Amino acid sequence: MDALLFLIFAGIAVICAVSLVLQRHPISSALSLVGVMASLAALYLLLGGEFIAAAQLVVYAGAIMVLFIFVIMLLNAGTEKKIVKGPMVRFFALPLLVILLGILGYVVQSLLPVSDPVNFGSFTHGAPADVGRVLFRNYLLPFEITSVLILIAIIGAIVLARKEIE
Amino acid sequence: MNFLLLSLIKAGIVAGVLLTTLAYLQWIERKVIAHIQLRVGPRRVGPHGLLQPLADVIKLLTKEDMLPSHVNKFFYFLAPFIAVMFALISISVVPFGPEINVFGIQTYMQLTDLNIGVLFILGMSGMGVYGIALAGWASNNKYSLMGGLRSSAQMISYELPMAMAIAAPLLILNSLSFREVVNGQGAYYFGFIPNWSIFHGPFPQIFSFIIFLIAAFAETNRVPFDLPEAENELVAGFHTEYSSMKFASFFMAEYANMITVSCVATLLFLGGWHPPFPAEYGSKFIPTIIFAIGGLTCFYHAANPARRLDKFTLPVFGVVFLVIAAVFMLPIAGKILLPFFWFASKVGAILFLYIWVRGTLPRFRYDQLMRFAWTVLFPVAIINLFVTGLAVALESR
Numbered sequence A: 001m002d003a004l005l006f007l008i009f010a011g012i013a014v015i016c017a018v019s020l021v022l023q024r025h026p027i028s029s030a031l032s033l034v035g036v037m038a039s040l041a042a043l044y045l046l047l048g049g050e051f052i053a054a055a056q057l058v059v060y061a062g063a064i065m066v067l068f069i070f071v072i073m074l075l076n077a078g079t080e081k082k083i084v085k086g087p088m089v090r091f092f093a094l095p096l097l098v099i100l101l102g103i104l105g106y107v108v109q110s111l112l113p114v115s116d117p118v119n120f121g122s123f124t125h126g127a128p129a130d131v132g133r134v135l136f137r138n139y140l141l142p143f144e145i146t147s148v149l150i151l152i153a154i155i156g157a158i159v160l161a162r163k164e165i166e
Numbered sequence B: 001m002n003f004l005l006l007s008l009i010k011a012g013i014v015a016g017v018l019l020t021t022l023a024y025l026q027w028i029e030r031k032v033i034a035h036i037q038l039r040v041g042p043r044r045v046g047p048h049g050l051l052q053p054l055a056d057v058i059k060l061l062t063k064e065d066m067l068p069s070h071v072n073k074f075f076y077f078l079a080p081f082i083a084v085m086f087a088l089i090s091i092s093v094v095p096f097g098p099e100i101n102v103f104g105i106q107t108y109m110q111l112t113d114l115n116i117g118v119l120f121i122l123g124m125s126g127m128g129v130y131g132i133a134l135a136g137w138a139s140n141n142k143y144s145l146m147g148g149l150r151s152s153a154q155m156i157s158y159e160l161p162m163a164m165a166i167a168a169p170l171l172i173l174n175s176l177s178f179r180e181v182v183n184g185q186g187a188y189y190f191g192f193i194p195n196w197s198i199f200h201g202p203f204p205q206i207f208s209f210i211i212f213l214i215a216a217f218a219e220t221n222r223v224p225f226d227l228p229e230a231e232n233e234l235v236a237g238f239h240t241e242y243s244s245m246k247f248a249s250f251f252m253a254e255y256a257n258m259i260t261v262s263c264v265a266t267l268l269f270l271g272g273w274h275p276p277f278p279a280e281y282g283s284k285f286i287p288t289i290i291f292a293i294g295g296l297t298c299f300y301h302a303a304n305p306a307r308r309l310d311k312f313t314l315p316v317f318g319v320v321f322l323v324i325a326a327v328f329m330l331p332i333a334g335k336i337l338l339p340f341f342w343f344a345s346k347v348g349a350i351l352f353l354y355i356w357v358r359g360t361l362p363r364f365r366y367d368q369l370m371r372f373a374w375t376v377l378f379p380v381a382i383i384n385l386f387v388t389g390l391a392v393a394l395e396s397r
Helices: A002-022 A026-047 A050-075 A087-111 A128-137 A140-165 B003-036 B052-062 B073-093 B117-138 B142-173 B178-183 B206-219 B244-269 B283-303 B310-329 B331-360 B366-396
Strands: B099-102 B105-108
Touching (some): A026 A050, A050 B117, A128 A140, B003 B052, B003 B105, B003 B331, B052 B244, B117 B142, B142 B178, B142 B244, B178 B244, B206 B331, B283 B310, B283 B331
């Protein structure tokens, strides 16, 4: 059952990711991205990370992507035009991409340490309380630094936006 | 019993009850608003217009389904599906009562209990925005687009104070699972004041409750925050180009969201299915008394009819009410029905508040709406969360 669900949601994620790149219209691309993020949330849930799954859904699929779509709708962005490609691109692009991905995959796999295969249901510390405990005990400093970073980003965004009005 | 079979039965019951409530909520809304405005409301179809929802459903199903020529077809069809799907999914984590025993089967009056239940509902309501935003955009109509834009901006803005308001009682109750949240509110102070979040000492969550309700009105696009469908500015807003069943699905989504939000408010702030005072002081007789009074009132008005038909319709209602009153006295039914009665009456009270506000308040202007969210509601929610956190920290010391 777990493996079946994994295959379904992994399939949806990959299909949505491919469609994200292939779609011409920004709204279609953005919605494909929502699909990727929602299926990733389902995968986290399968692995036992309940809180991470919920956060993925609320923050990424919910808040951030709604903001994306809001901006696309506000700017009224139309369909992207197809850029005219030369013969070189037309014949070599796809084979070269496949070769690049193959080499990358091989290198990454040979560099990474061999890890145990993942078992569905073996990880049971994904509840909100567990995540909170780890976050505020083991990783308190990185967490606080991240919040300061985000604050800086917010202030920067406001400063940049103000300049444009003048 | 088989888990799958049991879940299917429960899902069927929940879906049936939810959809019936959806249909009749609209009837109640029309009736209440009519009486607020000194009208009588729907009366033609069935006694007191009770079959009006059925007539509406038939009307919506059989109306011509128009497809405007200028829409983006794929998203135009997808939008109502998204809206109604995410509105209905949320109900699956809402518990309607405690663990019950039906014909020897031990089960919970809830479809599933997630340990992230509260977050799940927040996530689903966040995803529901896509339905409205896409409907506005795909219709390719400036009024629809404005409606979609307004709704997404409004929902992003009000989701923040809403999440902050939810966080405060969760700090006290110490869990994200709805079942544990309600179980944590079961005790009584001095034996009679319920330990619901809004009464919880030392810092009662009454501010969180009010903030949550205001944000919930905005999240569900209801008056006074129904800017996305402001008739005098935007025709009908995001669903201008929709007709027939597709229009009805947006309607259903709005009412389903109202019910879900009222359920969440009941569970987090009003103690779920716990009665307002303990059973030993007689709270288990309250439903019987209420229904008996209702039944007797019906008989009284049937004896002195204001309208000609009342002589025949009201005694039927009177008998129905008295039968319900008798059912509540049965010990076995009382165990299942009593918690559900308290839960349903609290949800009903909040739904009535929704309708009451709709009949009373005018609509905000859009800039007022946004300024209110960011400069009033959000800071108040943060201060409230901070004080609650302080109170919890001092309490646990």
